[in-house]
Amino acid sequence: MSDRDILIRGGTILSVDPDLPNEFIGEVLVRGSKIVAVAPKIEVSPENVEIIDATNSIVMPGFVDTHRHTWQAPLRYIGTDWTIAHYAEAMFRRFGPSYTPDDMFVALQLGIAEALEAGFTQLFDWNHNLLSPDHADEVVRAHMESGARTILGYGQSSREWAALAARADHKSIDAPSRDIERLRKRYFTSNDQLTQLAMAARGPELSTLEVVKAEWEQARDLDLRISVHCGNGTWAKIRPVQILRDNDLLWSNVTHIHCNGVTDEEIQMIADSGGTVSLSVEEEMHMGHGHPAVERVLRAGIRPSFSIDTCTNVSGSMFALMKAALSVVRGDSNERRLREGADPISLDLSVRDVIEFATLQGARANGLDHLTGSLTPGKQADLMIIACDTVGMIPLNYAAGAVVMGAHQGNIDTVMVAGRIVKRHGKLVDLDIESLRGRVEACRDRLLEAGGASLGGWVPELTGAGAVGDGAVAAGHTHSHSH
Ligand SMILES: [Zn+2]
Numbered sequence: 001m002s003d004r005d006i007l008i009r010g011g012t013i014l015s016v017d018p019d020l021p022n023e024f025i026g027e028v029l030v031r032g033s034k035i036v037a038v039a040p041k042i043e044v045s046p047e048n049v050e051i052i053d054a055t056n057s058i059v060m061p062g063f064v065d066t067h068r069h070t071w072q073a074p075l076r077y078i079g080t081d082w083t084i085a086h087y088a089e090a091m092f093r094r095f096g097p098s099y100t101p102d103d104m105f106v107a108l109q110l111g112i113a114e115a116l117e118a119g120f121t122q123l124f125d126w127n128h129n130l131l132s133p134d135h136a137d138e139v140v141r142a143h144m145e146s147g148a149r150t151i152l153g154y155g156q157s158s159r160e161w162a163a164l165a166a167r168a169d170h171k172s173i174d175a176p177s178r179d180i181e182r183l184r185k186r187y188f189t190s191n192d193q194l195t196q197l198a199m200a201a202r203g204p205e206l207s208t209l210e211v212v213k214a215e216w217e218q219a220r221d222l223d224l225r226i227s228v229h230c231g232n233g234t235w236a237k238i239r240p241v242q243i244l245r246d247n248d249l250l251w252s253n254v255t256h257i258h259c260n261g262v263t264d265e266e267i268q269m270i271a272d273s274g275g276t277v278s279l280s281v282e283e284e285m286h287m288g289h290g291h292p293a294v295e296r297v298l299r300a301g302i303r304p305s306f307s308i309d310t311c312t313n314v315s316g317s318m319f320a321l322m323k324a325a326l327s328v329v330r331g332d333s334n335e336r337r338l339r340e341g342a343d344p345i346s347l348d349l350s351v352r353d354v355i356e357f358a359t360l361q362g363a364r365a366n367g368l369d370h371l372t373g374s375l376t377p378g379k380q381a382d383l384m385i386i387a388c389d390t391v392g393m394i395p396l397n398y399a400a401g402a403v404v405m406g407a408h409q410g411n412i413d414t415v416m417v418a419g420r421i422v423k424r425h426g427k428l429v430d431l432d433i434e435s436l437r438g439r440v441e442a443c444r445d446r447l448l449e450a451g452g453a454s455l456g457g458w459v460p461e462l463t464g465a466g467a468v469g470d471g472a473v474a475a476g477h478t479h480s481h482s483h
Helices: 068-077 083-099 101-117 133-146 157-165 179-187 209-219 233-238 240-246 264-273 281-287 295-301 318-339 351-358 360-365 399-406 434-452 469-477
Strands: 006-014 025-031 033-040 047-053 057-061 063-068 121-126 149-154 197-200 227-230 256-260 278-280 385-386 412-417 420-424
Touching: 006 385, 025 121, 033 351, 047 149, 047 157, 057 133, 057 281, 057 360, 057 399, 063 101, 063 256, 063 360, 068 101, 068 434, 083 157, 101 121, 101 133, 101 420, 121 133, 121 197, 121 360, 121 412, 133 149, 133 179, 133 197, 149 227, 179 197, 197 209, 197 281, 209 227, 233 240, 240 264, 264 295, 278 295, 281 318, 295 420, 318 351, 318 399, 351 360, 399 469
Parallel strands: 006 047, 006 057, 063 121, 121 149, 149 197, 197 227, 227 256, 256 278
Antiparallel strands: 006 025, 025 033, 057 385, 385 412, 412 420
């Protein structure tokens, strides 16, 4: 962070602060790690400030991801034609267990850098490949050296998850690792540091009730928030949210990921609990989790957060995710209206709504909305500047609309985390891309070899039942053309 104040001047400000106008041309003053003022005009003495000219740009809070399996970054886009069954087979059985501690460091370095470059100032790393304490140490190091605001979600090892690929009805009976207790004591003693710890729980869909209770108790004892997948495909049949409620485990500090297959009644239970929701809208449609729950969640009164989930199957673009959420909600509601014999005359969800989900609601789901998620005086200076000087972005008529429908990562000129500039003039300031590429490719090559995989559209054969659903059908018919 700079010794001098930073004044961001001349941009269109999308603050996402409900107490400020929706969008206006103005200034943001940053002192140390904090935002101290957001206004149309801020008086400063020029010798004390460094000026960032944001003319023809949009200034807004950084994006917040509430669930990403960052360790998969070296295998990005390998699974763009895979279902979740192929994903479980490949990632948990073939690749995950082959990662060395050094691979985890490289993977996290790549994945967090990707997020920063794409405007994410805050990332919940849902890490289910912590094969040993050495792996965990390297993951923590990558987080702490990244310059991003991160949450390490402790999610056990991929060995623990591998059984899922073999049997759809598999329920883990393994007690949660106690290494999370060591990590808490060794690295996470302060609530002021940029990297925080959380429990990434297996939950009722993937483990026995005894294990679920043990994970929840461990989280409570260590004073950690909990994040858990629920409603993935046919796993939802067991009514995972109902199980949590019936066992007094539906706590307000739990983030429920996906929710595709859970019932409306269960979504209402989440709302009543004060818990939060993370929707990976784009990825859920591609991989087979079920219809995105955006509308159902909103109807229950929950403002959801968004998550990328995995870069093996979809991009790490919040712009794409926001568009996907709008498409699915507007497509559904317009179709309902047409079926009633009338043309649509209003849209249910706005571009401002999805920007709020991508920022402030993400911060809330991560338990950090008192510090981040909006450009609010007193909050941390986690923000980005989107340049609108290309032919596709001029003239700037509606900043929120331009962000959602027009912008992409390449338009992001500047990213700042806690007052420190991490991306400037379109480039990450600390990144040596050539050195990183060499290490990433070496890691990728080893993983492919260990997993018996190849480049260029490889699809794993499903050796087990498939990760989700009616296993016998999934396994038997994948390569069969006779039925
Ligand atoms: Zn996930």
